[in-house]
Amino acid sequence: MPMTALTSCSLLGLFLVAASGTSRTARAADGDNKMQSTRADFKEFCQAMQGRWIGEVVWITDWPGFGKKGDKVTAYSDFRISHNGHVLLGRFNGGPGAGTGMVHYDAGKRQIQARWVSSGGSVWNQVIYKQDGLWHELETGSVADGKPIRSSLVRHISDDGKTHRRSGTVKIDGKMVDPVRDVWRRIGD
Template structure:
């Protein structure tokens, strides 16, 4: 009996530690680097984001670095995006076309962490994970990901919507493997649903 109690306590202690790390870590990640900006969202904000993004978009993109399969740093290309809401409003799926490249995008709401995630994979093999949240009336994006050859992508940006949601401008700064890239400065116009 005396041997069972320490073993039981050890087991429950380990279980409590695992549960703490599983549930506390996402909450810690839900606060921006300035420690004051909450990066969590509500289901209503997810629906609002889907509502403003859905439909067809045409834009001018200036490559901030050499993107294999897409183009060279500084190239200006016309880009197309098309988003639709699916699965009973629980996900938004999209396609992106620019120059010779393309990408697939999935946006979803994680109810446990209360976060909006936009995940994108390109034909060039790059992966982006965008944590989207609304702060001071603007849609902010914290980006992580990797290039096709395994280099870390990181950064932050703002998607500013104007003209009653008909124009969106992407502004921000990303890095690849810690190296600062040219600033984001893309502009998209909404073509319709």
């Protein structure tokens, strides 16, 4: 009888572990599905981004090679569709710093992905997706000294695509920094 009780408890325990693992996996898959995009979404994002931009940017923290927290700068970005429409190349200049990015569609993961590297040594990896009519950007990466960056941003597009407002939250080394509140205006193709 004790062996039967032990076996029953063990089986119940295994079932609970397996069920909770499946549930976590299902929740994670649901999260991934929310972040999935089509190639048509990627083309739409490229069209929304391509061109030359001028931005009103406030540094949300001290960015090595760029400036100090609270500094307001005029920044410039340029986005070009390349490689037969499979890549969006981006260039950012703000204060004394610069950044280069590449955005692409990963058909296997069904995601729009991006990677940015700055002259200050920071690196950002993004998953970009559209939800409820807005473009969302989930970022992970690190600053030059290795502290992790995590952010969740939303791009609000208005004025027939000529104005982009980025807002959202950023954590560096697990600590919340000032919110993103950048405004970009298209100045040319």
